[in-house]
Amino acid sequence: MKARAPPPRLRPGLVGSVLLAVALAAMLIGGFVIDRAGEAILSARQKDVAESARDYFVAFAHEEGLAPLARALDRRERAEHDEAFRYALFSDDGDLVGGAQLATAAQLPGPGFWTLDLRSGEHVSSWQVLVQPISTGGTLVVFEDLSARAEFRSAIVGASFAALAVALGSVVLAGLWLNRLVYRRAESIAAVSACIVSGDLSARASADPQGDVFDRLGMGMNAMLDRNEELLTGLRTVSDSLAHDLRSPLTRMKGALSRALAADASVSDRLDAIAQAWEEADRALATTSALLDIARAETGVSRDMFERIDLQALVADTVELFAPVIEDAGQDLKVTLPGQPLFLQAHELLVRQALGNLLFNASRYAGEGADVVVSLSEGPGFVEVVVADSGPGIPEVDRGRVQERFVRLDTARTTTGSGLGLAIAAACAKLHRGSLDLQDNGPGLRVVMRIPRGGTDPTPQN
Known part of the structure; x- marks a missing residue:
């Protein structure tokens, strides 16, 4: 494979050199264009002046005669000897009868405009002449x-160059300042990336929500880093918790299998030991499956399984499935559902599992004699599934923490469980771009899962 040449680097010195070269080129091209345009405009104007003067003096000669015209040109020559335009009158014999003594009749070409180099002593100068015979x-x-005309053009070009120099100098300075600003902003983002690479996952770019494109870039980068840190933290938590929570069932499974393999164990003891090992294996598989569901939901992978569902029918079926469990717990179940179907795009299995977890938690922790109320309602742009009970509830300080993986309060450690029920419900709400809110039911716990109807696009997002 051929080695690739390193890409050009955007250094301030290089930018300054490029800007200076562009400025010089712009000045030269601008000066040339201004000179050519000025020459064309000035030449046309001076030609018009010459023709106007010619027409005036020819008309004067027709009305007053050649002798009065000759005297008038002599007076003008004596009074305005330094004017750009000078005039002469020659007789038919070629003699100068009035006006400027700049050329002889022999030096003059035929009628029309001509350019001549005329000598006056030691000085030779260029003149444009208009020769007009009089009838x-x-x-x-x-x-x-x-x-x-050349002096006038030089003055125009000089002033134009000065103006261009000031304007282009300002542009170069502004370009250098802008390049320095862009370089510093890009360096700050690169510094954050270097910190992330070195292992500091908390590094973030400074960003103003009302700022420029670099602020928006920084905000997008920060959001990406927040998400990455969240996923990495979750991965560490899952790894640590999985190792901790699977150790107990695996240890119990190993102990049960050891008893089953004991030489002096009876058939009944061995069957009991194998049954216990089966239960522990089933519990470990359930924990692993729940973690995979949470991971797929939080990363958005499960959005490819979105489909159009009737949420009213789903809630009714799930409540009917868990009704015997709630009745066995000595609790009173009440259901409030809309009278018509409620369609939306959602992950049916995950929504069903999340609602089932909420109902199971209510049956387990609300206590005997508690009321369990399930309701489904529709608001402007969203739907809400509510599971409320009149049990002891959850302290406000713990309501956010219990939605994390493997979190179990002290009051729940007397019963079996993995601490993933509310985590799955929270992941389900997050997958649907909704929210899971735990509230005080006075007494008891009120769990509100809100799903935006317009935010459940099934297209996976990267």
Whole structure:
């Protein structure tokens, strides 16, 4: 495989050099364009002036005659010797009869516009001449000093270059400042990435919700890092808790199998030991399955199993399934459901499992004689499944903690269980972009699982 050349790096010096080169190129091109455009505009304007002067003096000659025109041109020459435009009148014989003595008749070409280099002593200058024969006799010549035009062009180009230099200098400085700003913002995000790579999962980028695109990038990166940290923390918790919680059933399973293999064990003892090992294995498999369900729900993988379900029918079926369990616990079950189907996109098995866990918890911890109330209602854009009981409830300080994996309160440790029931319900709500809220039922516990109807798009999101 051929080695790839390293990509160019965006250094401040390189950016400055590029900006300076672009600025110089822009100045040269801008100066050239301004010079050419100015020359074209000025040439057209001066040509119009020359033609206007020609028309005026020709009309004057027709009305007043050549002699008065010659005297008028002489007076003008004496009064405005330094003007850009000068005028001369020649007779039909080629003699200068009035005006500027810049050229002889022999030096003049035919009628029209021409450019001539005329000598005055040791000085040679360029002139644009307009030769116009007069119908009454003689020839009128309009001279334009091109050096004056060149000086005017130089002044325009110089002023334009100065303006371009100031503007482009400002652009270069602004570009350098912007590059420094972008470089510093990108460096701050890169520093956070370096911290994450080094093992500091708590590092976050500074971000303002009302800021620029880098703030939005930082917020997106922080959200991703929060999610990654949450998943990694959950993975550690699952690993630690799984090792802890599976140790007991596996130890009991090993002890039961040891008794079954004892040489002096009776057939009855061996069967009892095998039955106990079976129960422990079943409990370990149930715990592992519940953890897999939670993991799939929290990562969004289970969204590919979304389908259109009738939540009203699902709640009714689940309540009917758990009604005997609640009755055996000596509790009173009440159900409030809407009279019509309630359709939405959801993960049917997980919703059924979450509701079953809530009902099972109520039957186990609410106590004998408690009331268990199940209701389903629809709000603006969401549905709510509520399971409430009149038992001892859960202290407010523990209501968030009990939704985590393997968390069991002291009052629940006297009974069997894995501490995953509420965790599965919370993961189900999260999968559907909803919420699981534990409230005081006064007395007892009120569990509200809210699922947005517009937020249950079955398309998996990366």
